Amino acid sequence: MKRELWIKSYKSAITVMLVGVIVALHWVTFYASIQLSTASLGILCLSTTTIHVAWLEPLIMRRKPQLLEFVFGAVVVYGIYFVSDDFTMDEYVALGLGLLSALLAATFSVFNAKFIQTISATKITLYEMFSASVFLTIVLLVTGDFNCARITPSISDVLWLLFLGVICTSFAFLANIEVVKRLGAFTVSLSINLEPVYTIVLAIFILNENELLGVDFYIGSTLIVFVVLLNAVLKSSQRKTQNNLSN
Numbered sequence: 001m002k003r004e005l006w007i008k009s010y011k012s013a014i015t016v017m018l019v020g021v022i023v024a025l026h027w028v029t030f031y032a033s034i035q036l037s038t039a040s041l042g043i044l045c046l047s048t049t050t051i052h053v054a055w056l057e058p059l060i061m062r063r064k065p066q067l068l069e070f071v072f073g074a075v076v077v078y079g080i081y082f083v084s085d086d087f088t089m090d091e092y093v094a095l096g097l098g099l100l101s102a103l104l105a106a107t108f109s110v111f112n113a114k115f116i117q118t119i120s121a122t123k124i125t126l127y128e129m130f131s132a133s134v135f136l137t138i139v140l141l142v143t144g145d146f147n148c149a150r151i152t153p154s155i156s157d158v159l160w161l162l163f164l165g166v167i168c169t170s171f172a173f174l175a176n177i178e179v180v181k182r183l184g185a186f187t188v189s190l191s192i193n194l195e196p197v198y199t200i201v202l203a204i205f206i207l208n209e210n211e212l213l214g215v216d217f218y219i220g221s222t223l224i225v226f227v228v229l230l231n232a233v234l235k236s237s238q239r240k241t242q243n244n245l246s247n
Helices: 010-036 039-046 047-058 067-083 089-113 119-144 155-183 185-193 196-208 215-246
Strands: none
Touching: 010 039, 010 089, 010 119, 039 047, 039 089, 039 196, 039 215, 047 067, 047 089, 047 215, 067 215, 089 119
């Protein structure tokens, strides 16, 4: 795209790369959650990201907290209780990792919303993806997992990893930051909040996860998705009202 690659401020560059480490930790906890349980549970936990944003934004962006957001958070906690009613110990660990993953996702999302005010989306993506990759490589070296036996995938795995890494991660990450400026936060947040719906449907058809998940899971997940979508709708309405008043 012939865009400038460098962040001129040394302090800003270091800060963005540190957030890239948070991105890496988000990946690890998310995949660990799926590995211990199901893709449906992992993505359902990830849908709570916007609820975490409710209390992180006032801290990082220095805005006044809203009571309604914490009410939504309480409802989501109840939904998670419903989902986890008959969990095994491994599934409780998976739930904890999934919720930690959501917290990390909320953290880097809020920081990116702050960065985008002064740094381009391509620079943010480049620096964060680079530092995340370096961090994960160091972790593999320290733990002794960086060896041919552990990291040599099949040709099929390589193709899937390229697709997931380039299209579903790097491009999606860049597009997510860029599109906020063009379509508005509501459209972006609404599409992201629909991820649990897409994932659960795909997991049923591709992974046959309907055989592993009970009625309580679907009741709890419906409650969580409903609250997350309602939160997005009300946020959009509030912003439109504020814009009308300012105009």
